Amino acid sequence: MKLLQIQSMKHLGFSLEEIKTRLPSIDTPAEASNILNEQASEIREKIASLQGSLRTIETLSAEVLQMESVDWEKCADIITLLQAQSGSYWMMKHFNNNMINHIRNSFDKKSGDHILDTFKQLNKRVAELKKSGVLPQSEQGQVLAKDWWDMVMDFTGGDISLLPELSKLAYTLRDGEEKDKFEFDFEFVDEAVTAYYTNLGHSPFKE
Secondary structure, eight states: OHHHHHHHHHHTTOOHHHHHHHGGGOOSHHHHHHHHHHHHHHHHHHHHHHHHHHHHHHHHHHHHHTSSSOOHHHHHHHHHHHHTTOTTGGGGGGSOHHHHHHHHHHOOHHHHHHHHHHHHHHHHHHHHHHHTTOOTTSHHHHHHHHHHHHHHHHHHTTOGGGHHHHHHHHHHHHHSTTGGGSOOOHHHHHHHHHHHHHHHTSOGGGO
8 A cells, every 4th residue: 555655646746755754644635635735836837847948949949940050159148038038039149249248248138128128119109100101301200210329329338330230130120031020110210310320420330
């Protein structure tokens, strides 16, 4: 009978140490029920953890296929962002090491999510301006261009050398397979920001 009890508890996921500790103390239905409920709670936690791991593995597998080569540093960054439930994980494969180091050193989840939310809000404003027939070169368009440029400066920390990487991402959002991840009107933003540079009298891309 004791062997059957041990085999049953092993089948339910109890370790041998737990069986050794708990089996002698199970004398009543209530005690048995409490121990089983505790085990059920632990199993639910393990299932949730494994499901999270499975989602991460499946997502990472899809990301790796889109990389030019296997870069385990980028994979580690993607995993970190996935575990933090950040929606920006997919961007990492598009950046070079210089940009990735900047992101690692400059942002945590809160500040990274803030930049991402700002990007999304600006895109909504672009859609609203276009729907209203507002031109990129108009006063409203230039207000948006300034806010857009401020966001870029916040992201880069004023490091102009990072702009080509952001430009590359912009083209990816316009033309790439992941263009559906964000509502992004490349043409409107490009015209508005170009006019903004012209009004400033210089283009930071030429510096």
